Amino acid sequence: MNTYEPVIGLEIHVELKTKSGMFCGCPADHFAKEPNTATCPVCLGLPGALPVPNKKAVEWTIMLGLALGSEISEVSKFDRKHYFYPDLPKGYQISQYDQPLCRGGMIATSFGDVRIHRVHLEEDTGKLQHATVDGKKVTLVDFNRSGVPLVEIVTEADIKSSEQAKEFLKKLHQIVRFLGISDADMEKGSMRLEPNISLRKAGEKGLPNYKVEVKNINSFRFAAMAIEYEIKRHALLLDNGTTPTQETRGWDEAKNATVSQRTKEEAADYRYFPEPDIPPMRFTGAYIENIRTHMPQLPDAYKAEVKAKYGLNDNQANVLSEDFGKMKLFSGTVSLPAVQEATISGPAVANWIINKVPDASSVSPAHVAEQIIQSKQVTHVDDSVLIAAIDAVLSENPKAVADYKAGKEQSKMFLYGTVLKRLAGKGDKQKVMDLLTGKL
Amino acid sequence: MLHYSNFRYNEPMKDTTFTTSDVRKIAGLANIPVTDEEAQDLAEGFTKTLKVVDTLSEVDVTGVTPTNQVTGLENVFREDEIDKTRIFTQEEALKNGKRVHKGFFVVDQVLEQ
Ligand SMILES: [Zn+2]
Secondary structure, three states: OOOOOEEEEEEEEOOOOEEOOOOOOOEEEOOOOOOOOEEEEOOOOOOOOOOOOEEHHHHHHHHHHHHHHOOEEEEOEEEEOOOOOOOOOEEEEEEEOOOOOOOEEEEEEEEEEEEEEEEEEEOOOOEEEEEEOOOEEEEEEEEOOOOOOEEEEEOOOOOOOHHHHHHHHHHHHHHHHHHHHOOOOOOOEEEEEEEEEEEEEOOOOOOOOEEHHHEEOOOHHHHHHHHHHHHHHHHHHHOOOOOOOEEEEEEEOOOOOOOEOOOOOOOOOOOOOOOOOOOOOEEHHHHHHHHHHHOOOOOOHHHHHHHHOOOOOOOHHHHOOOOOOHHHHHHHHHHOOOHOOEEEOOOHHEEEEHHHOOOOOOOHHHHHHHHHHHHHOOOOOOOHHHHHHHHHHHHHOOOHHHHHOOOOOHHHHHHHHHHHHHHHOOOOHHHHHHHHHOOO | OOOOOOOOOOOOOOOOOOHHHHHHHHHHHHHOOOOOHHHHHHHHHHHHHHHHHHHHHHOOOOOOOOOOOOOOOOOOOOOOOOHHHEEEEEHHHOOOOOOOOOEEEEEEOOOOO
């Protein structure tokens, strides 16, 4: 038995969450819509229709390139990629061939750096569903998704294990979410993964003479499982002196295995040529710098900030950065005056949110603050407890507050009663009334 | 219909002869059915056409930069806005479809790509 070294690259497709399409004004949100209700002459590829690139999609792709440390092309263009398939109404996809928007870049993982080969922009295809109609096996085509902006990220074959692939994908997913350019929702298919895998003998250099692609995987876990499966399959074949067939495979969830989809008899011939309907793009340094200036905070910067500013440890910073709801709840809670007055530490707030809040969208920062403060002060009821309770009640009852401000005196008594109920008999009632009046 | 991998625009195309197998390949890529007789005919026709195009190689293009755009335009974009005026209703979208079913276009079953 030989020892092999996996050589793994990734191709990731991310649907951008622009309002409109890549080259037309159709709505880009195609999820759970009636089929073929968001199409126009451009995205249906009708003769004479003129595609015009979406400025925001181009900007966002450049922004992603900047976040990955890519070099942004000074001149870029779109090309036609030809093939026949029912999800492609024009007979070609508008994509980018030899002048992608971004080249190079890198994401560091704990197993080593993974270099980015290129990042380019294209249009998504329609959606196919298999069905039986009138006793005949058919494919149903919905073109709502066709023409939605789609970014393709291609890595170099730097990945050596399924764990490293998973870590890379999680980091990329997080970057895309922080940039706010895609929901990157795996279940909805707005982020799709295609690992390509081959093995070489340990110690050998250079790329193996074959490569197996696994298409359209929609979870990090399945990507890791597909890679593991392929590594074992290739090793067995190679041990028997057989080179694995160069092919495209799919992940079968039911079998927990990859299955051959079609063997390419000859290399695909896409006959790329420059899209004659779209003039080239040229970007000035100032334009690119302006995008860089407006780039939202990236995950690494966020983690560094909460560690420096609030004294969180690596683990706390990591867990928060993986959940937008928790991030928001944390920043909302630590900045409350009640929390600062009660000298509740950042790590205490982070721990509470990480361990005791299962669903960050269902609670307010004031509520969290109140709970933390109460848990800290069992016997002595401090003013901060009262303030936190009042803040929570006020934030949860905006209508009563508005009614009071509009002159409805009973609303104050309702709020007062709610605060007392929340305090469960603790605290000086007069003080509660005074503080509440002051707050109102 | 020049084939990128076989021909480069900056290489002279002198004495290019189209065979029926070239025709078959192009017909396959273009998804057009071609009979044996037609293939023979097209091979001869393509060879003649290429000879005419070949006249271009007599032009001295030293110092001429290759281009794929002659409009001189650059950076033509649209703002990210929905244009409701051009969206088809489902009925309009499906109107020219040969086979439709419950709002979908229908084709013979294809393999997952
Ligand atoms: Zn459209």
